[in-house]
Amino acid sequence: MGRSWRQWICILPEKRLDLLGVPLTLQAFTMAESPGCCSVWARCLHCLYSCHWRKCPRERMQTSKCDCIWFGLLFLTFLLSLGWLYIGLVLLNDLHNFNEFLFRRWGHWMDWSLAFLLVISLLVTYASLLLVLALLLRLCRQPLHLHSLHKVLLLLIMLLVAAGLVGLDIQWEQEWHSLRVSLQATAPFLHIGAAAGITLLAWPVADTFYRIHRRGPKILLLLLFFGVVLVIYLAPLCISSPCIMEPSDLPPKPGLVGHRGAPMLAPENTLMSLRKTAECGATVFETDVMVSSDGVPFLMHDEHLSRTTNVASVFPTRITAHSSDFSWAELKRLNAGSWFLERRPFWGAKPLAGPDQKEAENQTVPALEELLEEAAALNLSIMFDLRRPPQNHTYYDTFVIQTLETVLNARVPQTMVFWLPDEDRANVQRRAPGMRQIYGHQGGNRTERPQFLNLPYQDLPLLDIKALHKDNVSVNLFVVNKPWLFSLLWCAGVDSVTTNDCQLLQQMHYPIWLIVRALGLSPLLFFSHPWFSLILSLSSLLISPDILPLGPFPIFTDPSNLPNHMGHYQFCLHHAAFVDLPPPKVSALCLSFLGPYFLQGPGDEAASDSHMLPRAEGLFSSFEILRPFLILSNWLEHGKST
Structure with a gap:
């Protein structure tokens, strides 16, 4: 009858080494002290x-x-x-x-x-x-x-x-919601990085564990490390990304809506920006409309004119005046393009060429009527926000009607206009039934089902895109400038996106990444990973302080079962020799890696043959991956390259 493994734990380390048949001393197995x-x-x-x-x-x-x-x-x-x-x-x-x-x-x-x-x-x-x-x-x-x-x-x-x-x-x-959306795009890659990081930390953690003498800190370190590893391996169960799909299920590419036109190629909310929007493949021009003091709707985003015009030089005493307090004649005197050349609004935007630069210098504030006629010639649709004027404004109560009259008087099809404002929407629908009503996140007329939604991209987790499509509802999300976000919304099935960078998104013909669902890793692989053996080995240190330390690892030995595994041990030594580490350290690594399987009894030969050889082959792969780190560790210990 062979002794149990608990009895063999108490055998002197030298005898256990002799039983293993390994010509190494206890000193060779201990961690070399630093000079x-x-x-x-x-x-x-x-x-x-x-x-x-x-x-x-x-x-x-x-x-x-x-x-x-x-x-x-x-x-x-x-x-x-x-x-x-x-x-x-x-x-x-x-x-x-x-x-x-x-x-x-x-x-x-x-x-x-x-x-x-x-x-x-x-x-x-x-x-x-x-x-x-x-x-x-x-x-x-x-x-x-x-x-x-x-x-x-x-x-x-x-x-x-x-x-x-x-x-x-x-x-x-609201940017916290942006981070939540970003995790749908980055979670698979963050998981890979976390797995790599915990792998690199496994060796220092094991070394620290071995050097701690008190049992309480050992247990705490073990539980902490095991908890982190468990969280990392269970994380895929919580990862949900629309880009994990079959390539054949990829939805059509979303359409592009120019946010204030093409603001990286031309001054925003100008006719030049409108033309650049058409050139980069967008189908809709999104803008902002205000009403002047004499009732002319014009294009402007800011409440003050100082950012996008030369109002400081033309009307130096009215820099802080509201944009709607200027008459149309005064607005026509302003230059709306020179600022774009003096201070580029977007980092990384290419400088304008000669003809474009000259055109930008001569841009003026356009009226809504001019925009509609130019957009019809370019076959572009128009979607606009309508901004309420100050309370003392002449058209404070009638700015919606004034804008609607301008649209109706323009010689353009009503279907090319997406009406976004919620104010007086029922009257707008009655007078212009051909306009397409698009609803924002603040809603609108809830008595009827909307056909178009215009929402911030942060609302993506709250949307059921497939259900909306079944109800014939189109979804546009804003503002999307980066390829990673555009790829995510593409996979989610969004119909269109509002963007500042239409020239970049136009060049994308496929999402930047797509993962086939069948290739996902199961958390159950954790139990076949070398970390599981490491955790078993670390936990064994809590059983007895007399266990033979092999570097940072202990080893279980039942000599009645040694003949079943020595062949696999020699296999490990043969394939790990290329690491160029001292033989004692290589032997220690092999023994500590295969150690948990020495717990098998004499009747487990079949299990040994089916599991030990793959374990040794897995160790060979681990050596190949960890080779540079092992060599660096040995080099730093001894002050020279081995």
Whole structure:
């Protein structure tokens, strides 16, 4: 009768090694101690992290609890800065609104895209470098004594990120809904990144686990690591993306609606912008309409004319006057294109060529009637927001009727007009039944079923696109500028999108990514992953402190079953030899990886043959993936390349 594995745990390590037939000593299996601060590489790392070049005193060779707390804050800062970088990349789709908001507050135009990305990138880079230095110091068995300057900078980064999150929540709350939408596009890739990150952290975690002597912290670390791994492997159950589909099920490409025309190619809300909209393949021109003091509807988005006209030079005393307080004769005197050449509204937009530049310089504020006639010639539909004038305005109560009369008097088909305003909609439908009524998120006449919806893209999770299509309802979402968002809405089956970047979206003939549902990974693969063996091995340390440590891993041994597995052990050694690590470390890796299967009893030969060889082959694949990290670890430990 062979002893049980619990009895063999208490056998001296030397005897267990002899039973295994491995010509290695206990010293070879233990983690090599660092040569200390005398190592050139370790000293360089310590200098960057702790800002000390001199040799460390013996009493400072240990990492204190305070140092561990600062390492935790460093890791938290890294996660916060990385999350803020993700938020910033998502916000780039809507950052033009932020630029306009600041212009209305400060009166000075600046595109904050580049500065925003630069600051976030610096924060992430700094936190990442410090974290990498800390991990490399751990591989070199060096203490983590963070310098006071780094501590101050880490606290400043945390405060800066916290202030940014609070400001986002106060001034731009809808962007949290944008982040929710973005996860439908990025969740599969974030999951892959999280899996890769936890894989790289497995070895430092195992090393830390082995070096902790108290059982309580060991249990806490094990539960924390196991919980993170479990969350990552169960995450696919919560991932829902419309772009996980068969290619044959891909809906038609959404149509394009020019937001104020083509504002990256021409001054917004001008006839030049209208023509550029037609050139880049859009079918609808979306604009904003106001009524002048003498009753002429004209195109203008802002309440003040200072951003998109030269009102400061023509009417210097009326810079802050409402746009509707100007007469049509006064509006015709303004230039509506020169500002576009002086301060480009969008970062990354190409400069205009000679003819386009000259045309932009001569743009004026167009009347709605001019726009309708030009749009009919270009076969473009028109959709507009109608902005109410100030309370003391002559047409404060009749601005809707005044605009409707202009549309009816224009010699254009009513079907080319999408009527968006909710004010007096019943009267508009009665007098112009040919107009297509489009409803916003604030609703409209609920007694009838709408045929067109115009909603912000943040409402995507609330929409059942397929059900709306069954009811013959078309859906347009605004404002969509980035390819990732356009691809997501394309997969979701949206009919059209309003965009500032029609020339870019026109060139897209397929979503930037599409995942076939059959290729999705099942969370059940977790139980066949090397991490599962690692967790079993880590948990075994809680059973007995006398278990033979193999690097950061223990090993279960039942000698009555050793003959069944030595062939697989030799197979592992043969295929792992190319890693160029010292033989003791390779042997330790093989034994600790295959260790949980030594728990099999003498009657498990069939199970051994069917499971151990794939396990050894899986280890060979793991060696191939981890080769650069293993070589780097060994190189840093010994101060030279093996």
